[in-house]
Amino acid sequence: MQRVLIIEDDRALARGLVDNLRFEGLEVAHVESAEEGLDHLRRSVPDLLLLDLMLPGQSGFDLLRALAGFARAPRVLVVSARDAEADVVRALDLGAHDYVRKPFGLSELLARVRAQLRQADGAGGAGGDAEAEFADVRVSFRRFRLWKGERESLLSHLEVELLRCFLEHPDQPLSRAEILTRAWGEGAYPSERTVDNFVLRLRKKLEDDPRRPRHILTVHGYGYRFDPGARQEDDGV
Secondary structure, three states, X not given: OOEEEEEOOOHHHHHHHHHHHHHOOOEEEEEOOHHHHHHHHHHOOOOEEEEOOOOOOOOHHHHHHHHOOOOOOOEEEEEEOOOOHHHHHHXXXXXXXXXXXXXXXXXXXXXXHHHXXXXXXXXXXXXXXXXXXXXXXXXXXXXXEEEEOOEEEEOOHHHHHHHHHHHOOEOOOEEHHHHHHHHHOOOOOOOHHHHHHHHXXXXXXXXXXXXXXXXXXXXXXXXXXXXXXXXXXXXXO
């Protein structure tokens, strides 16, 4: 049974979500603050987190930043009344996988929950092979770690998904739209600029010189191509 954690301080809304998600056959837990949510996540990581942004105490943005330090993190569906584009972009850049604005239609929300859970099930906890190596880089998908020589870096869940996307399509030009679909999932909200931001993050962790990348190469006006070899090229986002 797949598990969902709801972090929502509106008790009436949360009660309705809990009832409907349980009717869908899911195991559901509910807490009312980011602090309670983090405590729950440290004890048990669900398959999906439904996260409000406006919470008492720490905000949902604070929780998203904290999740970046988790060795394993759930997929995150933000459900918020904050509807400004800047809030959506900020949440997605901090690692959220999708964003639903309140008030929402229940059918749409449940469809998005199902889509995220399919992605979580397909990922299998980073999914596929446990490790990968190229050039002087080693990646542990299950531990969310990357080693560049002796230097170790922590990867966020979305950085893992993005790197997996590149590793599964070596030397193949991928458009930004294709990358969004493969790494973020069907129907995801992020803009194509979000791909550029995450590419910059990955380059800082796996390239000798992020300004002259050898592995994640820009295909200008289109997207990116991943080169697992060691050829030097001028490049930039």
